[in-house]
Amino acid sequence: MPTFTTRKNKIVLTDYNYRRDIENRLFMAELSILEVDVLQEIINGSLKTTLTTLADNLEIAPSKLRPILDKLAKSGLFQIQGDGVLVDKEMRKYYEAHIIKFDDDFRPDMEYLQGLLSKAPIHALPSWYAIPRSSDNIFNSIIEKFLFTPKIYERYLQDLVFDNPIISSIAKQVFAAPDYKISASALIEKFGLTREQFEEYMLFLEFSLVCCLRYVKTNDVWEEVVTPFHEWHEFLLFVQNTHPVAIQDVTPITAVYEKEFGFLNELNAFVKKLLKKGVSFTNAPKDLLEVALLLEIAKQEKQKIVASVYTEDWLKKTRADQAIILYRQSLNRLIANEQFTSFSEKDLREVEKSLKNFAHGKWVYFEDYIKGCLAAVGSVLPTSLVNRGKRWKYSTPNYNEDEREFIKLITCEYLMQAGMVATGYHQDKLCLCLTPFGRLSLG
Incomplete structure (x- = not known):
């Protein structure tokens, strides 16, 4: 008001x-x-x-x-x-x-x-x-x-x-x-x-x-x-x-991770094992391996993945500190992602800002979130008053498939792995919510 x-x-x-x-x-x-x-x-x-x-x-x-x-x-x-x-x-x-x-x-x-x-x-x-x-x-x-x-x-x-x-x-x-x-x-x-x-x-x-x-x-x-x-x-x-409505019955939601910082917990368990024994490159979980190599808390030696000189220091950090470090690597991950070379840091920050649309921390469907998303990513220009003949209108996004996939990458992968977003499925539909850490960090 x-x-x-x-x-x-x-x-x-x-x-x-x-x-x-x-x-x-x-x-x-x-x-x-x-x-x-x-x-x-x-x-x-x-x-x-x-x-x-x-x-x-x-x-x-x-x-x-x-x-x-x-x-x-x-x-x-x-x-x-x-x-x-x-x-x-x-x-x-x-x-x-x-x-x-x-x-x-x-x-x-x-x-x-x-x-x-x-x-x-x-x-x-x-x-x-x-x-x-x-x-x-x-x-x-x-x-x-x-x-x-x-x-x-x-x-x-x-x-x-x-x-x-x-x-x-x-x-x-x-x-x-x-x-x-x-x-x-x-x-x-x-x-x-x-x-x-x-x-x-x-x-x-x-x-x-x-x-x-x-x-x-x-x-x-x-x-x-x-x-x-x-x-x-x-x-x-x-x-x-288009404001995403919170899912009322959350009992049937199958969360990708039951606990906050679930991905980081798995990452830490993975690199702890590396301190004792290397893991075959082909047997290493792809998502954990990608992040571990990015953070340099693991390294590849021939066909093996082993601990690095930074592994022990990493494990001494709090989950919140680890989450912030991983979050700060989002741009580097985006630059290295060959599928999304046309997107930039500005696009990433736009997606982050859009999450405030459901900062209540309740579960919403991904499709409902994206319907009301105003993030100016890719070819989508910032919302403004545009003249269409004699008529004027505040423009709203109409995302193409690449832009939708980019938004999904940032919210449901990068920010989820950093403990800021929780993801899951409700009646076979992807849903997400901001975690307490996410509301604190992105708010």
């Missing part, structure tokens, strides 16, 4: 005629479904029409339409002259930008935000958002400064502060709500607001890039709801819906 604590917000609504927008929002918030249909018909129709024509198009009686037109005429969109309806061209353009909020496919997205920003005088925007006046594209500059990556945007939300604590509280309620969506009526009731106060606060929050209003058809009425901006809302839902 974001908090708003340190940085002063510089948006000044009085820099433009914001009262007009407030009045429009108040007007639209009171519209019924039929009234919205009438308004859409007028906006999308001819500048000159008649009550009879509108009634025919809407398939309602003229006597039912007339009181609706009387109410809608207060918007200034049109005038009624007898049976005639004369639409104001400039006001139609104004309402075209607002009536889309009632469309089934309306999304309060970056395109909507761009339209919102166009209402404010362009000379005020650099001051509002502290961007250079020499910027070639103010909208792109705003995206780069505040919205470009989840980390940038989260930091902006954490640093944001408002003069009015109720505005901060509204934002917190939105981000704490189920699926990050809450009704306007619930917020108005909770904070004891008038409708006008609420609409003004929401306009301020929209310009502050925090959350926005939309209309949802519920039980044959239009209901105002508040959500984060569409792109951030979608990303939050992705994170929520």
Whole structure:
């Protein structure tokens, strides 16, 4: 949940005629479904029409339409002259930008935000958002400064502060709500607001890039709801819906190692034997041999594996110290791995960071973990706000087979052997969890 604590917000609504927008929002918030249909018909129709024509198009009686037109005429969109309806061209353009909020496919997205920003005088925007006046594209500059990556945007939300604590509280309620969506009526009731106060606060929050209003058809009425901006809302839902769920019944899990540092226990037992007697190269367990040679706690003499000068010192170390030494060799192991030559230390660290997604230490399926993994490995770029035509979206990974295998190598082999991850099988499906040592080391 974001908090708003340190940085002063510089948006000044009085820099433009914001009262007009407030009045429009108040007007639209009171519209019924039929009234919205009438308004859409007028906006999308001819500048000159008649009550009879509108009634025919809407398939309602003229006597039912007339009181609706009387109410809608207060918007200034049109005038009624007898049976005639004369639409104001400039006001139609104004309402075209607002009536889309009632469309089934309306999304309060970056395109909507761009339209919102166009209402404010362009000379005020650099001051509002502290961007250079020499910027070639103010909208792109705003995206780069505040919205470009989840980390940038989260930091902006954490640093944001408002003069009015109720505005901060509204934002917190939105981000704490189920699926990050809450009704306007619930917020108005909770904070004891008038409708006008609420609409003004929401306009301020929209310009502050925090959350926005939309209309949802519920039980044959239009209901105002508040959500984060569409792109951030979608990303939050992705994170929520792909968060790996802990396996409830862990009894059937067959762990690869029953005890923490299980691999290191086997490694130590193996090299202890070498102190007494060498082992044939062909008889040495491959995984233990690879690590023992890497750590130089064993060496090959012709066709035998024997202890090295470092073996005894190694065995004197604590398991935790041994685990750290093995963990620090992960990069060298990766460099030596011919199957994954296209991956680097950056990729390795990205995978490590992704494990914080289930730092609770409970077992999760590997497939569930990778669905919500945001590690930028291989060809996958870091999550950022990307433009796809008129639409924007926070990118999320779509790993190819090599990238999936790389993530599996790091989590289920390298980190497992270092005692940071435990692996096992539940109903024939690979699962893993962070060990207490892993939570301490990677957290």
